[in-house]
Amino acid sequence: MANDLQIYTLAIVLIGDFNPVIISPFWLSGKGLIREEEARKAKIELIHNDVTRYELSWAKIEVTQKRFEIRTSQEPYFEPIKDLAISIFDILRETPITIMGINHLQYFAVSNGDTYYNFGNKFAPLNNWKDILNDPKMQSLEIVEEKRKDGLNGKFRIRITPSEIALSTPYGILIHANDEVGLQKGEAGKDREIIKQLANVWKSSMERTNKAVESIWKKIN
Amino acid sequence: MADLITIEDALIKPSVKTNKPVPEKDIIVDVIKESVKKRLEKIRENLTETKVFESTISDFEGELESPKFSVPSDNESYKYFVHTQRWIGHVEEIKHDGFIAKLTDLSDNTTYEMGEFDFDEVSPEDMPLLTVGATFYWSLGRANENGQIEKKALMRFQRVRPWTEKDYDRIVDRAEDKFKKLKWN
Numbered sequence: 387m388a389n390d391l392q393i394y395t396l397a398i399v400l401i402g403d404f405n406p407v408i409i410s411p412f413w414l415s416g417k418g419l420i421r422e423e424e425a426r427k428a429k430i431e432l433i434h435n436d437v438t439r440y441e442l443s444w445a446k447i448e449v450t451q452k453r454f455e456i457r458t459s460q461e462p463y464f465e466p467i468k469d470l471a472i473s474i475f476d477i478l479r480e481t482p483i484t485i486m487g488i489n490h491l492q493y494f495a496v497s498n499g500d501t502y503y504n505f506g507n508k509f510a511p512l513n514n515w516k517d518i519l520n521d522p523k524m525q526s527l528e529i530v531e532e533k534r535k536d537g538l539n540g541k542f543r544i545r546i547t548p549s550e551i552a553l554s555t556p557y558g559i560l561i562h563a564n565d566e567v568g569l570q571k572g573e574a575g576k577d578r579e580i581i582k583q584l585a586n587v588w589k590s591s592m593e594r595t596n597k598a599v600e601s602i603w604k605k606i607n
Numbered sequence: 608m609a610d611l612i613t614i615e616d617a618l619i620k621p622s623v624k625t626n627k628p629v630p631e632k633d634i635i636v637d638v639i640k641e642s643v644k645k646r647l648e649k650i651r652e653n654l655t656e657t658k659v660f661e662s663t664i665s666d667f668e669g670e671l672e673s674p675k676f677s678v679p680s681d682n683e684s685y686k687y688f689v690h691t692q693r694w695i696g697h698v699e700e701i702k703h704d705g706f707i708a709k710l711t712d713l714s715d716n717t718t719y720e721m722g723e724f725d726f727d728e729v730s731p732e733d734m735p736l737l738t739v740g741a742t743f744y745w746s747l748g749r750a751n752e753n754g755q756i757e758k759k760a761l762m763r764f765q766r767v768r769p770w771t772e773k774d775y776d777r778i779v780d781r782a783e784d785k786f787k788k789l790k791w792n
Contacts, residue, residue, distance in 0.1 A: 392751075393687045419766050421732040460688035462746035462761040465695070465713070473768040596714075 392553045393493040396464050397457035398471045400580065402483035406438035406449040409474060419473050445470070457489075468588055475581045483580040485540075488587070490563040490595040495553035502557035505606055509546065536590070538583065540567035544598060561602060563595040688759070691748030696722065698741045706737065710745065728762055736764040 410433050415425035420442065430440040438449045444463040448455045454474075456467045475481055496502045506512065506524025515522035524546075531542040542565055549558025567587060573579045696708040705725040712718070722745075729737055736743075742765040750759045 391689055394689050418769060421730070423732060459686065460750075461691040461748060462688055462693065462744060462763065465693070465744050466763060466766075469765055469767050473766070476768040 390495045392495045395459040395491040397489040399487040400454040400483050401485040404449050407435050409449050482575045484575040485568045486580045486584050488565040488591045492561045493549045494559045495555040496557035538567050565591045687751040691746045693746045696743045696745050733764040
């Protein structure tokens with residue numbers, strides 16, 4: 387198969403004003419948001435006023451004073467990471483949050499070098515570069531929707547790069563969709579506006595990304 | 608008289624000379640601080656510089672994009688679960704050895720199907736969550752753990768913040784407010 391999806395990582399990023407030390411595994415289990423066993427077995431790298439960083443068996447969490455991130459590479463936990471992010475800030479309702487990003491990172495193992503080369507050649511015709519560079523190759527392509535289709539304040543961005551993770555073939559491609567939503571006019575970010583948007587756009591973000599990736603592959607095959 | 612320097616001082620603060628031995632508790636605190644400091648520095652290397660709050664989206668583009676866990680850890684590289692079919696389930700009926708649930712496909716919510724599950728399919732820590740109306744996620748897919756591909760089914764009950772009295776009050780207030788605004792013809 388030419389476009390074998392091998393890894394799908396989903397990451398939710400929130401920008402705001404956080405207190406990293408609160409969001410520990412034991413706080414999460416104390417609030418009933420994860421299982422006690424999961425909190426006990428969490429691999430804690432650091433819990434500190436500046437940074438909290440640990441790994442559950444199904445997600446990684448990193449919180450700094452300005453940034454919250456949760457991510458997983460296990461599809462059955464896509465909804466649970468969304469539930470967890472929403473629930474954390476339903477409890478910490480006073481937390482100011484101004485922007486969110488849903489990152490879809492899809493890693494494809496391409497079966498042969500020709501398809502891999504064509505991928506770059508299709509989207510950034512390499513003939514245009516042959517008089518400038520010797521044997522040009524596409525390394526990174528980023529296309530941005532400056533004004534979102536749904537009218538929300540934010541951007542939708544797609545970036546294509548070689549995969550930085552080793553896959554089952556030497557021809558790995560990463561298609562990264564970054565779905566960003568910020569505060570709307572008149573919002574201050576102190577009334578869970580962004581968390582409500584996360585719940586609202588979740589489904590459409592999944593659908594839109596899958597359609598976009600499908601469309602990209604159709605153009606190649 | 609030459610300054611005295613303890614072994615601990617030499618190890619922790621080689622450039623500082625003192626004629627007083629450092630109390631043991633202070634040495635421990637120093638060692639801990641040093642360790643945290645080093646780890647923080649290491650993590651900060653992976654983080655982009657934090658920026659001033661209250662900015663526009665474009666100011667945070669770098670922050671919002673690719674996850675800042677930089678290169679995946681070895682563990683993560685070998686723990687994937689893809690090509691899943693995922694359903695959201697709502698418990699309809701609890702029987703003596705299992706339960707019946709309404710299952711909606713997360714990729715196509717236009718139809719639903721009914722499924723019957725045994726209690727032994729539920730993780731022990733999720734059992735207290737199993738009540739009529741409870742929500743759970745059920746997935747079938749391909750797991751890659753340490754290079755071993757397995758077809759797996761995974762059930763997980765939804766865990767969300769429990770409702771408080773304030774939540775109920777807020778909802779009642781909103782409902783009353785909407786009711787007042789209703790115009791009867």
